[in-house]
Amino acid sequence: MQNGGTHEPGDDLVMHESAMVAERFERFRAPETPRPGVALPPGNIEAHLRLETHRIEKGLSIAEPRRPFGRLAQERLTFLLALAAELSGKGDGLVSAEDQAREALRALQRWNSADRGTRDPDLTQPALLAPDDGPSRKRDALTEFFAQRSSVRSFDPEKPVSPEAIERAVEVALHSPSVCNRAAGRVHFYEGRAAIGPLLDLQQGNRGLTGIRHLAVATVELSMFAGAKELTQPWIDGGLFLMNLVWGFQSQGIGSCLLNWSMPDAASRELRKVAAIPESELIVCMLAFGYAQEGTYVTRSAKPPLAHVMTLH
Numbered sequence: 001m002q003n004g005g006t007h008e009p010g011d012d013l014v015m016h017e018s019a020m021v022a023e024r025f026e027r028f029r030a031p032e033t034p035r036p037g038v039a040l041p042p043g044n045i046e047a048h049l050r051l052e053t054h055r056i057e058k059g060l061s062i063a064e065p066r067r068p069f070g071r072l073a074q075e076r077l078t079f080l081l082a083l084a085a086e087l088s089g090k091g092d093g094l095v096s097a098e099d100q101a102r103e104a105l106r107a108l109q110r111w112n113s114a115d116r117g118t119r120d121p122d123l124t125q126p127a128l129l130a131p132d133d134g135p136s137r138k139r140d141a142l143t144e145f146f147a148q149r150s151s152v153r154s155f156d157p158e159k160p161v162s163p164e165a166i167e168r169a170v171e172v173a174l175h176s177p178s179v180c181n182r183a184a185g186r187v188h189f190y191e192g193r194a195a196i197g198p199l200l201d202l203q204q205g206n207r208g209l210t211g212i213r214h215l216a217v218a219t220v221e222l223s224m225f226a227g228a229k230e231l232t233q234p235w236i237d238g239g240l241f242l243m244n245l246v247w248g249f250q251s252q253g254i255g256s257c258l259l260n261w262s263m264p265d266a267a268s269r270e271l272r273k274v275a276a277i278p279e280s281e282l283i284v285c286m287l288a289f290g291y292a293q294e295g296t297y298v299t300r301s302a303k304p305p306l307a308h309v310m311t312l313h
């Protein structure tokens with residue numbers, strides 16, 4: 001294999017690791033098209049319920065919604081709800097997807113049965129975007145907010161982050177866009193040296209970081225993806241979810257440092273075991289977070305010029 005003309009000893013691993021990722025994706029992903037009466041695991045039913053629900057809300061949010069529309073979505077939601085009804089011991093995810101699907105079906109019915117009608121308030125809302133064409137304090141404040149984030153590598157171990165603050169950050173992360181609103185991002189939290197030490201031991205990149213009291217492992221639930229063509233989608237959804245988790249912490253004055261999980265599948269298997277992460281979740285990255293140690297320094301991390309990263313076509 002060529003790598004800038006040089007064959008490195010690890011290059012053959014690329015094929016092996018790709019196969020491992022693909023194998024796990026195949027094991028858990030949903031079929032591209034669900035079939036009436038064909039049983040599916042709960043996660044795959046949830047994926048399709050969310051996907052079809054989104055088809056309806058999207059249909060109602062476009063500039064000129066058709067009327068009637070959504071026959072296929074309605075058919076699929078109906079048989080998916082029947083499949084879900086047969087399952088016992090469903091988790092929160094599936095239950096909420098069922099509720100949202102029923103709401104979407106009602107909204108679709110209202111829209112299709114009326115001659116004329118306004119947008120459905122349960123599924124759509126006016127866009128809250130005001131174009132800003134002049135000096136704007138809000139824009140300045142937000143620009144500053146984004147510019148002020150830096151990776152923090154020295155934490156104050158004596159200052160715990162409250163569970164409420166952690167939940168607020170996850171709420172921000174949940175606002176992330178995701179394919180067909182399937183919200184596949186997941187995050188596991190660990191606190192205290194005894195819990196996080198063994199996890200950090202598996203990661204290469206936390207050397208020199210001090211005072212880490214809180215650690216998150218961001219993952220993506222693979223059963224939320226449908227069809228082979230979505231193979232690389234989990235990384236994107238997972239990255240967006242993780243970035244917004246960081247903003248959720250930043251907005252509360254809580255610092256963080258992403259800790260790469262550029263690790264082989266064998267290490268992911270080990271991490272799943274040690275950190276009690278389900279087999280169906282793809283590991284995206286670790287995140288050390290907490291209050292910064294007073295007086296700590298952060299990098300300036302100079303960036304390349306704008307023209308290098310953007311192309312105006």
Ligand SMILES: Cc1cc2nc3c(=O)[nH]c(=O)nc-3n(C[C@H](O)[C@H](O)[C@H](O)COP(=O)(O)O)c2cc1C
Pocket residue numbers: 149150151152153204205206257258259260261285298299301
């Ligand atoms: C996916 C990812 C993995 C990273 N892994 C590490 C890591 O293992 N250790 C570390 O100290 N920083 C890690 N970082 C932080 C980067 O070094 C940092 O984001 C970059 O240098 C820019 O600096 P800033 O975050 O302060 O703006 C990671 C960043 C990303 C996006």
